[in-house]
Amino acid sequence: MKVAVYKGFWDMLPLNLAVLPWGILCGSLAVQNGFTPLEAQLMSLLVFAGSAQLVAIELIAKDTALITLLITTFIISARHLLYGLAIRNKMVDKPLKWRSSIAFFLTDELFAFSHHHRAYQGKLRLLYALVAGGSFYVAWNLWTLIGIIAGQFLPDLTNLGLDFAIAAIFIALVIPSITTVPILCACICSAISILIFKLVHFEFGLIASALLGMTVGYLLQSYKERT
Known part of the structure; x- marks a missing residue:
């Protein structure tokens, strides 16, 4: 104990x-x-x-x-x-x-x-x-x-x-969990999409980028399991 x-x-x-x-x-x-x-x-x-x-x-x-x-x-x-x-x-x-x-x-x-x-x-x-x-x-x-x-x-x-500590901590938490191609693609998709949403000043960009990343990861993982 x-x-x-x-x-x-x-x-x-x-x-x-x-x-x-x-x-x-x-x-x-x-x-x-x-x-x-x-x-x-x-x-x-x-x-x-x-x-x-x-x-x-x-x-x-x-x-x-x-x-x-x-x-x-x-x-x-x-x-x-x-x-x-x-x-x-x-x-x-x-x-x-x-x-x-x-x-x-x-x-x-x-x-x-x-x-x-x-x-x-x-x-x-x-x-x-x-x-x-x-x-x-x-x-x-x-x-x-x-x-x-x-x-x-x-x-x-x-x-x-x-406030940079917020981003640094999340980066440190996410990187060790990137162990498969679907997870990597999900992270890349979220990262690219949030940059685009920031450039176009989309108010709900953070939420949308997270949903896009999860969707990509889910679809790739499902495809991987079927093949």
């Missing part, structure tokens, strides 16, 4: 450190857009979804309608539904306390640890996932707190390019 706890913590540590600029940006952006320190910290404690938090902060600061805020953050976080479906067969027979805990901690980073065929199988592997996800949660809230403090005393931190 101690080995599972130790390994879960140390395996997630690089990602805990990598998300530091992102968490600082989230905390500082919140206080600089009118959130109280308590409200900014509670967002990380309760929402715990970096990209959705950043977008929500911007929308709330602009007095966006509640329905727009809810729909936008739902779309951004919809990938977590896919994460849940991907590990459903591994978790469906587990007690509620394990399923609810893993569900709360199931970020992009923890999902990257879920590809092993024996992931979540047995109490030790569940404990490993819980420690890994829990340590990321603690780190995210710690970095948010630092951002809240820094945002009150330092100039606009958004000018420091901290």
Whole structure:
């Protein structure tokens, strides 16, 4: 059991450190857009979804309608539904306390640890996932707190390019998972299409490029399995 706890913590540590600029940006952006320190910290404690938090902060600061805020953050976080479906067969027979805990901690980073065929199988592997996800949660809230403090005393931190951490983390998570031609083609399709959508200023370009990439990957995988 101690080995599972130790390994879960140390395996997630690089990602805990990598998300530091992102968490600082989230905390500082919140206080600089009118959130109280308590409200900014509670967002990380309760929402715990970096990209959705950043977008929500911007929308709330602009007095966006509640329905727009809810729909936008739902779309951004919809990938977590896919994460849940991907590990459903591994978790469906587990007690509620394990399923609810893993569900709360199931970020992009923890999902990257879920590809092993024996992931979540047995109490030790569940404990490993819980420690890994829990340590990321603690780190995210710690970095948010630092951002809240820094945002009150330092100039606009958004000018420091901290948002690049978001792209860097996702690149680091995606590259190791590119193990087949269909996955590679799906990534290339999404990358090219989002650039095109950006150039033509298509408002829903991110969503469309993700759907195109998934469609291409699915079709190629289906063709591969038939041949």
